[in-house]
Amino acid sequence: MQVSHWLPCFSQDTVKQHDLSVDPRNGKISSFRCPIIPQNLPSVIPSDCTTKMSQDLENQPLLATRSGRSIGSQSRPPHKIVTIQRQRHHGRTWCRMAAFSAIGLTVVAIFNAMFWPRSSLSRDISWFRGNKLPSAEIERLILESPEPDRIREHSKYYTSDPHLAGRNFQQVEYTKAKLEEYGFNVKIETYPVYINYPLEHRLALLEEGSDDAIAFEATLEEDILEEDPTTGIANRVPTFHGYSASGNVTAEIVYANYGTHEDYLNLVAKGVSVEGKIVLVRYGKIFRGLKVKGAQDLGAIGVIMYSDLADDGEVTVENGYAAYPDGPARNPSAVQRGSVQYMSLCPGDPTTPGYASKPDSPRTDPYECVPRIPSLPVSWKEAQPFLKALEGNGLGAPDMGDDWSGASKYNYSTGPSVAKVNLYNLQNTTISPIWNVIAELPGHTKSSEIIIGNHHDAWIAGGAGDPNSGSAALLELARTFYVLKQQGWKPLRSIVLASWDGEEYGLLGSTEWAEDYADTLKKRVIAYLNVDVAVAGHSLEASGSPLLERLFRATLGKLHTPEGDSLIENWKKSSQKAILYPPGSGSDFTVFQCHLGVPTLDFGFGPNKTDAVYHYHSNYDSFHWMDNYVSDSWEYHSLVVKILGLMTVQLADDPVMDLRVSEYARSVRYYIENIKKMVPKEWLNEKTSSIAANFHKIEKTIGEFKGKAGKFDGLMESYSRRLNHDYPWYRSWHKILLYFHIAQANQKVKYIERSFTREEGLDNGRGWFKHIIFAPGYWTGYSGIPFPGLVEAIDANDIETTEKWQEIVLEKLEKIIDCLD
Ligand SMILES: [Zn+2]
Structure with missing residues (x-):
């Protein structure tokens, strides 16, 4: 075995000491490798190098000394020195080249080992899906791309002619053409409806x-x-x-x-x-x-x-x-x-x-x-x-x-x-076709998608607020995604933009479409974002699934109103604690939230106390009214595009799905506390009734749900952080493991909302409403009444049905706790 004394030579001393390979068994030089020989070496160096070479050539035992003298070889013939000095020039060149190459290769090798194979899972996934745009750049483009003037032009077009459901094909074609222009795969889905x-x-x-x-x-x-x-x-x-x-x-x-x-x-x-x-x-x-x-x-x-x-x-x-x-x-x-x-x-x-x-x-x-x-x-x-x-x-x-x-x-x-x-x-009264425009931007993975929807039909020629403030924003959102695509962005998950028809008559377009594709949608959709009246004032209002609350709040935290106020503070004015109202009905999110069990969000800027009165469903919800009394700069419309853009990209691109469960547990606890207050006192004291005991069990289970939800969210957050950790190539298996952990957690969180649905649906002829927590009140229609089965049974003074719903609630909560394990 050879002992190599080769070390990088940075000084004269090291040149002398470490440029030889010596066989430890007999002390003989077995090879010679000369490293860097600087141009300005003192004259003693060549002789050292020569000495060593001559010794090597003669294969004599040698222990080199600092002075260049060798033990056991005190003198050498002069002719040998001449010969070797002639070879010295070639030797130096060779040495230099070899040395440079070796050091270069070493640096490259070290660099590669240190950096090139070192990447995060997030970067790997981005590379694998063919995305060339870093997330900071994506965010910048979303914030800078929406143009109020374009939104104004779309609004002007939509509000220039009557567009009742089933009588608006020109506008359907306009929407389709625009979405195609922005690079989406677009189709018109027709449903003949009773109207x-x-x-x-x-x-x-x-x-x-x-x-x-x-x-x-x-x-x-x-x-x-x-x-x-x-x-x-x-x-x-x-x-x-x-x-x-x-x-x-x-x-x-x-x-x-x-x-x-x-x-x-x-x-x-x-x-x-x-x-x-x-x-x-x-x-x-x-x-x-x-x-x-x-x-x-x-x-x-x-x-x-x-x-x-x-x-x-x-x-x-x-x-x-x-x-x-x-x-x-x-x-x-x-x-x-x-x-x-x-x-x-x-x-x-x-x-x-x-x-x-x-x-x-x-x-x-x-x-x-x-x-x-x-x-x-x-x-x-x-x-x-x-x-x-x-x-x-x-x-x-x-x-x-x-x-x-x-x-x-x-x-x-x-x-x-x-x-x-x-x-x-x-x-x-007739059967007439209505037309949905469905536009898809395919993501890398086809197994998950995000849908953003708005309806295009209106009761009037105008509809500048309802629904075409949303329609104009939807087209500008599509253009914003087009800008991103032009810069090399490719979403991880698919994005679908839906322009519904027949919403005004009774959510016709969205409901028929979602009923048509129910099985696929239940498997694929991770969230549905709805924008109907995007702008009719300056006060942000929102309702939706608690699963989306954290993301919504985080998104608003990045934005300000055109007047420079915090958007979160604006939202607090309408919702007090900046929490989402429970979803009810009144727009196209209903079929997704209440029938399929997809987490939804519905938001828009409505009139505040001093804003112009909104002429809802009247001829005065017109372009002229919008342009003069609500949004002369059209910046609020632009703000809606930014909120939708940021949320959509986060949901579509983040490998860790941005749905969080803790808010759900908190909301459920709040709802149940309020429902308990509705229960007649005598029911709680009734010895034969198990209502009090059931409430106790529900509250205990909610406590457990809260604990599990907190842990689960913590895990999701830790996955998010680890996604951006750089791992060297030799620790790639950490990334593989992380990838599978994330996939498993995503699978759980994606179906949490579905777990709250019940095939039989609600009582009182409301079997279509399958979500046991979120539905419009039977007698409200618009606003959501959480746990409607339970509330309606209490309202009806029906102890037996109240107990039945308590058991349903308990069973669902236990199932979700199991799922979060
Ligand atoms: Zn509407």
Whole structure:
């Protein structure tokens, strides 16, 4: 075995001491390797080198000394020195080359060993999926790319013509063309649906004692405004209710306040009957279809709905604000159109509940989901003669309660009126195609995707707020992703942009599509982000699954309003503690959250106390109104694009799915604490009832859920950190292990929301709603009532059903705890 004394030579000493290989058995030189020989070496060096070479050549025993003399060889013949000196020049060149090469190779080898094979799992995945854009650059581009002027142009296009569901193909094609231009794979998905379009209507107050003499006839028209061109468009959409029944009814009227379940119970309790009458209700508090259902259930034959100025807050003419178009207050002729479908019972096509509406689909009786009685909406202005007709008849507002009256000078008597009212409504009810535009940006992996949706249909020519502030933002989001793609970005997971049709009638497009692809979507979708009214004011409002709360908050933390305020602080003003409201219904997230069990988020900027009154579903939700009273810079629209962009990319690109469970445990505990307060005290003391014991078990299990959720989130966070650790090549197996751990954790978190669904769905004819925590309240329609099965059973004073739901809740929580292990 040779002992090499080779070491890098950096000094004269080391040259002398370490440039030989010596056989330790006999002390003979076995080889010679000369390292760097600097140009300015003193004259003694060549002789040393020569000496060594001569010794090597002669293969004599040698121990080199510092002075260059060797032990055992005190003298040498002069001719040998001459010969060797002649070779010295070539030797030096060779040495130099060899030395440089060796050192170079060594440096490269060390560098490679230290750096080149050293990479993080995050970088490996990015490389493997073909992404060339670092995450910091992606974020920068998302923040810088959205252009308010482009959003304004899209908005102008969408709001220039009527675009009722199924009558908007031009806009569908525009959306498709734009998404294709931005590099998406786009298709139009068509569903034939049961739908109605207005033909004729009339609303007249008759003279007292007469069945035909007219005292007042409503125009049922909104004023045409010179300043606002789309209010006078020739083919403007009449004022009507989607899914209203056709009918011609004449009867006295009864005022029923907001037409909530409580309002009808109040009337019944005080002996005011609506049977055979036409009910007058004001908009607000609950979904309009449930106002009609409440009236119909009590025997009413028609419903009139109006907007009361009392519900406009501070921005009223009475408080000194001018009415639109001269100011931000409500134009008194504004009419809110809208659907009267029973959204809390069966969203989607009323004739195909629970399955997709296709040409050959069987169709059922729609009247489980829509009213049999006609209804019409009217303006504040045209509601006054009807309120006047009620005055002094029946019970007065003070008899009915504190919130019974509104802003009218007439006194909100319950009626019935003496004079009759004629309500005539003729609808063309038909089967018509509606069109969803589905655009995909394929990710590296096809097994997971994120969907961002907005609907494109509106009740009017405008719709600058609802829904086209969202539609314009969606197109700019698509362009932002296109910019990223141009720079070399490729998402890890697929991104789907959906532009739904028929939302306004009852979430038709999203529901039919999701029912059509339910199995695939349940496997693939990790989150659905919804934007409907993206901008109608300056106050951020949001509802959604607690799984997305942390990400939403983190995203807002990176952004500011155009005025420079923190977006989190803005959100706190509407949600107090900056937490997501429980999702209910009223937009396209419903089928994903409540039917499929996909975590969803729905957000937008609504009016704050001093913002212009939002003319919801009226001709005055127009481009002119948006441009002059809400968003002259269009920066809020741009902010929506940034929120969606940042969240989507995080969900699509982060190898550790950005869904966190702790917020879920906290929310569930909060909901159950509140529900417990609703339970009659005697139930908790009842010896034969297990309700108190069940609540105790539920609370204990929630505690366990909270603990497991915290641990699970901690694990996810540690995976996130380790993703960015650089590992040398010889520790690659750490990365492989980490990869599999992440895949396993992702698989768990992806299906947490699904675990809260129940095949049988809710009680009371709400089998379509399969999520046991999130659904709209039966009698609210819009707002979410957490744990609806439990709440409805308690409301109904039904101990047995309450116990049943307690057991369901317990079983689901235990299953999720097992899943988190
Ligand atoms: Zn909408």
